[in-house]
Amino acid sequence: MRKIYMILSSVLLILSGCNLRVLDPKSQTAKDQSFLVQFSFALMMIVFATVIVLFVWFVWKYRQTEENKHKIPEDEKGNRLFEITWTVLPIILLAVLAVPTIKITYEISASSSATPPNAVHIDVTAQQFSWTFEYQNGVVQTSELVLPKDRPVVFHLNSDDVIHSFWVPKLGGKKDVIPGKERRLILTPDEVGTYQGKCAEFCGKDHALMRFETIVKTQEDYKQWLQKMKQKIE
Template sequence: MNKRVLSFFVIAFLTGCQMRVLNPKSDTADTLTNLIYLSFGIMMLVLIIVFVLFVYFLRKFREKGEAKFNIPPDEKENKWLEITWTIVPVLLLAILAVPTVKATYDLTSKVSGSAGGSKGDAMIVEVVGQQYNWKFTYENGKESYDELVLPVDQEVQFRLTSNDVIHSFWIPNLSGKIDVLPGKVTKLSFKPRVEGAYQGKCAEFCGAEHTLMRFETKVMSQESFENWVQEE
């Protein structure tokens, strides 16, 4: 019975996984995915080293024969060993921190337009999160609900706010999460580079019908986008 219940939840979980995080389709998503891979690589390196040392010491110092009745002598301090296991974590953190800080600065510059950011060339989309839908307003005043349409290879800057509670704007293939706050405008910028349809959602529990806070993002050619945005 337990196996059947476990299988049910596994199948239910897998069938609900339609949003792929590590499948970047924009410049911003590329940057974030590379950081995830870097941190995962560092984690796996540490895990492998610890596991190998664990197995080695387990075999070397296991109790056997008469040794199991002997009390081992106290180990004296080893300064070089202590220095090593102090410096190595610092180096690993530095390896992760440097690209993370650089990526954060670059992404912030894109939104603010500083340090060579592309704010002046970006298409502006106003986003309003509300219980329980998303409203998108384009530069010519056109509005759409729960459907975001973007041109490929065009920098897009989103100005996000909420009409009620805190939401979280997230398109896994195109960008990271950003909070959408009532009474405040937050900004997000990315350039989609592959045409297609991508699922977006609210990543912050915002009420009883939170599951309805999903939307579809359609990335199309510049010509197709211009035709769409001019349609009534």
């Protein structure tokens, strides 16, 4: 019974898509990205539907049959008006898509370069094949990242060896972690919960195992946790 339930729920999962992590955002950045995903998808469905309708229509209507098989179709070079139509309409469609693209790309980049006053700073070090997180008070954690809700977090990303990529699908991202130069990423989680984090850039043998848990706590809980960890190392 449990098995049937599992299979059914998997089928539903395929059909729905609303549980997909990228489309279930838990920060403003991820929400913006999720919006772009859905907006571009909707626009593109117009194109896709147009092509499919014409495709099915033409293939069906103009197929060779027993009656018409000796006919020679009329010669036709092209049609200026039609060709202008399918040049101009896509340009308009893409212009509509370009506006939010530019806006949100700039917003995400701008928020990564400025430092908000109440930000939490976390030094992230990637190495083959694990993540280390160092907090401002000296607490160091491996493979587990704890974040406060509703406060901007500035990640200072550094790599000890090859290129990695920092990715928490539900919080947005991702940002490559490149040896030799620090990179920054700012995210503001807005919901308490536990989210998956992964290395997204292929980095060698156990790239698949280079994961971490992201735990978002209320600001109160976060403070307590940080103090508890601090006491532990002292």
